[in-house]
Amino acid sequence: MAYTFPERLRPLREWLKKQGADVDSFVTDRQAAFMAQQLAGSRIKFPERGQPMFPVLLKIQEAISAAHVHEVDVPRQAKPSKAKPKAGKAKGNKHNVVDHAAFESGLHVFTDGACEPNPGPGGWGVAVYRDRAEIASDHGGNADTTNNRMELTALLKGIEVAKALGAPVVVWSDSRYCVDGCNDWRHGWKKKEWKKAGPKASAKNQEVKNVELWQAIDAALERADQITIRWCKGHAGIVGNERADELSNLGVASLVGVSPLREPVDYLTAEYRSRMAE
Known part of the structure; x- marks a missing residue:
């Protein structure tokens, strides 16, 4: 009905x-x-x-x-804030990025995941940039998933693309769960055989959530010294982040029977796909 x-x-x-x-x-x-x-x-x-x-x-x-929305196929860019930052120590960790000049040159891979409702149908998106120009993109989805799993899937896809590029690459995510997990937590999890312990854990160590995705990310980062994982603020006018968000939503839309209004500018080329399969 x-x-x-x-x-x-x-x-x-x-x-x-x-x-x-x-x-x-x-x-x-x-x-x-x-x-x-x-x-x-x-x-x-x-x-x-x-x-x-x-x-x-x-x-x-x-x-x-x-x-007065008439055309929604043009991504909206957030206006830069005119508010002056408050004095004092900035919150966050060393992965925080507020300077858009960081994306002006070099290779950058932006990843994002979406899931609404959570859990429910979800999507992931990856956008690749060289010197501010988008050179490749990809997206997909899962009919029954969670937001964290889509963020991790997008990150894994982004790392695989970064490895195929064969040059220094920064992989960006607006998920602290992904970035902190990659740069800090996974090393401890791996030493404990992908178990986590602590005051919130039971007497028997609990398996890390989404363990198979974390293990795949860990394996992908082995001998990948040219790849840096960093955090960027979501919906802050960063073109690559906005594009990855758009692609993740296209991944969701493809699952619920609605054709996307705008296909990605460019899917991963045959060259990149063949190198990823090696």
Whole structure:
């Protein structure tokens, strides 16, 4: 049985149709809200499963109307903040990046994952840049996953691409879970045979969550001295991060029966794929 848009949401339904969405294929109001959010680029928080989605759909409709959104296939770039940083010690760790000049030259691989609701259908995206120009991209998804698993999958794909490039590469992720796990935690996990212990663990050491992905990442980073894993702030106007986010959403969209409005600029070339398979 298909989801029927209430009369009050008719403008949203018509807008979705104009974007290429098959509105008659939506089974639930949550699926309709998810696709509307992806296409509109809004960031409205969803309620718990089972709760009515009408308020969310209404907010998305209002956001579209307020922004006069007619074309959503052009990624929106966040405006730089004019606020002056507060005095004092900056929060975060050594992987923090706020200087966009860091992306001006060289090879950079941006990775991102998406999952909404979490757990639920998820997607991953990878965008490769050389001297500010996008040279390759890829995306995919999983019908039943979590946000962390998609972030890790994207990172693994990004590392594999970076290795194939055969030159110094910085792999960027906006997930501290991924970056701290790569640069710090995985070494301890590996020594403990991928078990974690501590005050939150039971008497018997617990296996690291998403262990198979962490093991694959660890193996991919072996003898990969030219690869650096770093953190960047998400949705801060960093073109590569915004592109990876867009690609991860395309990965999700492909799972729920809606054709993406804009295909990636360029998939990984045959050259890169053949080198990755070596």
